[in-house]
Amino acid sequence: MKRNSITIVAAISVLVFALSRCKKEDCPPPDSWSPTYYTLKVPAGFPEPNIPADNPMTYEGIELGHRLFFDKRFSSDNTLSCASCHHQSFFFADLPDRKVSTGVNGAQGKRNAMVIFNLAWQEHFFWDGRAMSLEEQALMPIEDPTELNNTLPVVVARLEADSLYPSLFKAAFGDEAITPERIGKAIAQFERTIISSNSKFDRVERLKIEQYTPEEQLGRDMFFTDFTPSGIRGGDCFHCHGSVETSYLMGAFGRDNQFKNNGLNATHVNDKGRADVTNLASDEGKFKVGTVRNMEWSFPYMHNGSIATIADLIEFYNSGVHEFSPNIDPNMSVNGFVDKNWTQVEKGHLEAFLMTLTDDSLRFDPAFQDPFEK
DSSP states (O other): HHHHHHHHHHHHHHHHHHHHHHHHGGSOOTTTTTOOOOOOOTTTTOOOEEEEEEETBBBHHHHHHHHHOOGGSSTTTTOOOGSSSSSSGGBBBBOOOSSBBBBBBBBBOOOOOOOOOGGGGOSBSSSSOEEEBBBHHHHHHHHHHTTTTOOHHHHHHHHSSSHHHHHHHHHHHSSOOOHHHHHHHHHHHHHHHOOOOOOOHHHHSSOOOOOHHHHHHHHHHOOOOOOOOOOOOOOOOHHOTTTTTTOOOOEEEEEEESEEEESSOOOOOSSSSTTHHHHOOOGTEEEEEEOOGGGGGGGGTTTTTTBBBHHHHHHHHEEEEOOOOOOOHHHHHEEEETTOOOOHHHHHHHHHHTTOOOOOHHOGGGGGGGGGGO
């Protein structure tokens, strides 16, 4: 019995010594830490979200991430934040007059800022998919010279000097340590709460509590119908943006439906898309399939912001004048080079349906407004 007691005391001593010697950010949180865990509200029909086991969602983490998302101290000159390129009024896309994002000192990127909603169900991030998690994605713009043009050590030092942040990090993670990893985790928690699922489309298709107008229904039928040269005047949109096919996400989803070459341009001299990540010639010109949800307010479209309006976008897919590329998606190579000859009335029907995908409840939700202005 005495030997066992000595062994227990020795083990406790070793543990106490180890904890006293561990780096602050590596130590386990104290037993007194009791965050309020948050259960993500998954809309009916949506799949299970992707939430990493090492970053469970808490109210404290979400609150911290919300504040970090809007903090302009992330930029080298203290003028820009994540929200500077992702505005709630435009469903967390960039301002409509920007084809590509504008960074510190007016630096021009080469791509349009993607919308931020329903990211809890995504597997790859950015147009080229270079980030494999939201946690990873959240940190990359900080050190991009065409975006926030800063360094992570500088950002950490600025947050440490703020009288509020240490307590917020303690509430979210158990102690006051501020690290890049925790910054990424908090922003990712906040971004996962940005969900779009309350458009008219949702109320008709998923919830069965409304009906389309006759014009919207005709547009819906075009959207979900194959186009064939034999005369079926479908839109053929559902292959990349279907409801069943994408579990109501209406964009990139699933292992086989992430990146496509839609024939927007042939040479890709300035932007090879997915190939910048994989270095595969077969991925040149492929970009992440964007969602068609909330298109009414997330223009301009495409990775380079080259299409200004929904009417222009419909005409892009109607005209059949896309440039050939060896990597063009099969659905485009079969149908995209054939002029569909939609009438103005038919194009109006398709646009009317796309308008039903607008979710104004998200656009004006106070939960996502700038906390520095409250």
